[in-house]
Amino acid sequence: MTQLTAGSCYGLHNAAPEDTSLFEASHILQVLSVKSVNSPNSNVDRYRIIVSDGEHFIQAMLATQLNSLVKEGNIKKNTIVNVTKMTCNFVQDKRLLIILEFEAVEQANNKIGNPITLTPEQSKEAADTPTASTSVQQTPAPKPSAPVSAPVQQKQVSAPHGNRGSIFPIEGLSPYQNNWTIKARVTQKSDLRKYANAKGDGQLFNVTLMDETGEIRGTAFNAVAVELYDKFQEGKVYYVSRARVNIAKKQFSHLSNEYELGFDNKTEIEECFDTTNLPVVKYNFIQLSKLDELVKDSTCDVLAVIKNVGPTEEITSKATSRKVSKRDLTIVDMSGFSVRMTLWGKQAEEFNSPEAVIAFKSVKVGDFGGRTLSVFSSSTMAINPDIQEAHMLKGWYEESGKTTDYQAHANTGGGGGGTGGTGFQRSQIRSLRDVKDSQVGYPDSGQNEFFSTRATIVFMKPDSLWYTACVHCNKKVNDGSNGWHCEKCNKTEPVPKYRFIMSMACSDWSDQAWLQGFNEVGELVFGMTADKLHDIKEQDEGEFASIVQQATCETYNFLCRARTDDYNGQQRVRYGISRIAPLNYKEEAHALLENLRSPWGQTAV
Template sequence: MVQLTSGICSRLSEATPAEIDEIGGGYTVQLVSIKKVTAVSAAAPAIDRYRIIMSDGVHFIQAMLATQLNDLVSNEEIVKNSVVIIDKLTCNVLGDKRLIIVLDLHVVSREEEKIGNPTAAPSLAQPPAAVESRPVVSAPPNQHSPPATNEPVLAQPRPATSNRPGRSIYPIEGLSPYQNNWTIKARVTFKSEVRTWSNPRGDGKLFNVTLMDESGEIRGTGFNAVVDALYDKFEEGKVYYVSKACINLAKKKFSHIQNEYELNLERNTEVEECLEPSSLPMIKYNFIPLSQLEELQKDSVCDVICIVKEIGDLTEIISKANRPVTKRDLIIVDKSQYAVRLTLWGKQAETFAADDLSVIAFKSVKVGDFGGRSLSSINSTIMAISPDIEEAHLLRGWYDGIGGEKTFHSYSNVSSGSASAGFNRNEIRSILDVKQSQIGIDKVDFFSTRATIMHVKSDNIAYPACPTQNCNKKVTEANERWRCEKCDKTYERPEYRYILSMAVADWSGQAWLQGFNDAGLAVFDKTADEIMQMKEQNEAQYNAYVAQVVGKTYNFSCRAKQDTYNDQTRVRYGISKISPLDYQEEAKHLLNVLMTSPWGQGA
């Protein structure tokens, strides 16, 4: 049986908030209850939090999980009666109520029988005299104070006592608009450049910083005069005491940080560098493999760690705001054996100084979906070349050992030098099997099938695209010229590109497949320019040419993905690769099947 830490629940229950911080971590408890509660506020949307009951086998106490640990519950890494080691916690106080918040833990055993018959631990009869009940700040106009509730409210965190007299430190996790007189101790992980704007209402400027402590992250923004007062005080990588800023609801449109609140830096905001040694983390990553980009929504933000396979030249385009913008394209790969184009913009593109095959960790890059999957830097992107972290060392060892010899799959927007997912004869699936298996509903799935073209939609077979290399953006006609909004240029004529929708069938059923330019070239053996010219000159000849592909059989590599269009959700099948039958190759495959079958082996 697992040994729990004797007496820890009584010790935590009777300790003052300051003493709880001194207790530290490293003790083993059992989670006899995990319950989802929702902290409701008129000033903020509902936030899922988890209340837990921790037991040492003799006594139990209540606590809350910090929101960064929510995934442990949702992924069922911890369940009722799991045994865990508490690595770090803190204590908040609201009036005469204390709330213990678990900041970090790791699992010892996921499923255990209940240990002992614990009872409620004895607690302090009164809140400690040194703890002053802080008044709740009035809610913003047209809003209301949080409703009374029996659930603990994370509105008045009890600060941890600092090693400096008169200074109390709050965890970022505990900040909310309903408190004052707080100070956080946080590391600056990102500082933006000063950005300016001009509109009919006037001119202005702003900057923002990302602040991080062990409990979480928060974004701080300063405007106009605050820029002059505070911008030079912040330096990336250093730790600061920050206080007297306004806590507002986070504007998710402008920030991808996982925090419901953000700081509005003001003229009286105090920023003081912490000169004592600090154990605050430098940066927190949540890496995903490149093979999972298809599962992310367009414009979502993620962290990746990769090998830079190719480095493009620095180029310049004209933005929609009619301003020149510099960019640089990279082709990156990782252990999932996928290759993806990542575009750096502005200063990051200009100052990029890594060599080919360097290991780079990117925090907060945006996912794009035009023509496949791609990544691009945004204002808050952090790039670390050859970082001294475990994931970087493992990736370096893998690539130097075996990764350099691997063939990498690619999304359709990666340069043709990278291999894409190919057709697998050993895993051919019938159309009926694909539909009945409901692949593509929960995540992106790939499959191989062999089918015959039954019909091609000929009314919208191609679109006018920008002729600039690697742009492919749709252009619009104006004054007998064609304009690309992305490149901010006009052209005498467009370059047409295929966009196919065709019905295919096999012995089991029929399905609609969608394909782009490569699929059209494979089917028609003419460029989209040529076929559109044919349509303009002789539509009857065009219709006959399109109809002649009906009845031809191809091997298809497809991607199944669920999407919503006109409020209807369905699974769409996209063509990743299409190739005509190679009868010699098919004969060899059939011969191999026969020779490896029981009949062939007995012959």
């Protein structure tokens, strides 16, 4: 019979951040609520959870590495969980509990007991009584006159020299804190490279730091970069303190953290020689066969065997006009798929590990000629990592993987049948009314963000089909006195490049919805580039209107991503087009024929 650990909520509510023996003890609790608390400007899923011990309930945040338990439905309302690791932080004098490790024990049908909230004014009372229990199947015993808490050993977790405060989790860092120290492993360090902008020349480097709660990027410039560069080594663990916590510049980093660190001349770096409780790299591997389910330019972790190593090539970057080395690898896994993985720079030049098992972390998903992957500055790769999944993959490859015939992801321009290489699933087509009624994309819906649908374009806004883009980086540019200036590239060009940004009203038999798409969508819908359509509009408004009208009333298969954002203080769901494909009527006819031949078709009459 599973029992709740009575007194846990009271003890956790009143514990100091250094009470690690309590935060690392086992607490059997019941989940009363799980709610998404994403901010409008964040791409990171965050969940607030309310847990109860049958007597009281408290709030906590889930570490992001636990998000999959919520998304997969393992943790939901009334689930009994075993919390084995937590941490405590204070943000603007408010207590913040973060759950680092827990697992589902069983799913209860109803709330256990009649738990009440704990107010900040309640003081901690000493209690030497052993921890009580509350039955899952029975109502709890009457509340004792003095709250019961788990025994706590006062153990200070200090940074080096004991003068920097307690160790903070990376996930708990924010610009509102001053006295903090993190204990983190360096998973990636860039080269010390030079840059030039309107303010002058300089040099910089960045590192990716990781602990058990998450990752954060740190950057140093000029003299500070020279001083700190040799102090960081990939794979080692350091105490880091007295750095600035800034809002992350997402154009330079693909990490999910909303913040980043800025190192200055006050920043302190000290290598950690303690061999206990060291952070290890955590992966969230996805099979190569499921890459079609991911959005272009998103990031993922994959574990694969190097099937083939291509030669090193030298290309000229369109963005910087500099020459850079690249090398293409062919990687495979047990799903039976092969994918092209591209390495750049020194990694491309120095790579020499044929048939090795490699764990790639935070690699970029592309769709050039089918699904592809590539590394960038924040990506890491571990060759033959000592993890169970890698040993299993190596054994499979040696036994049968070398002779397996692998399947590649089809080109994204495929038809509408099956997946067609587009991520579209005919068997999973949903009507627009069903999507809206199911509240796909709402924070509390628990539904998958992605859905497949078939709809017809009924209207497009002709006055907002494109935007003016930088010819080097595709960022939006504005017309100035001297030409079209790009803030990112710090370059001015006489003319911009036009790129599609579409907002289309689409309908099916059930409802209508506005779908948003970008350049690839527009080029497929109009059969031409945005530059060409813009030129037509400038030369002949009548021909332009005719082209727009001809593009309407066409039906497509869509793979869409639903996402909630805030607009004028109100939440709304936006539907973005991840993939679009015209109907392939031959495949559609074959699919209908197969339905008629199936048991459903034979019994329908």
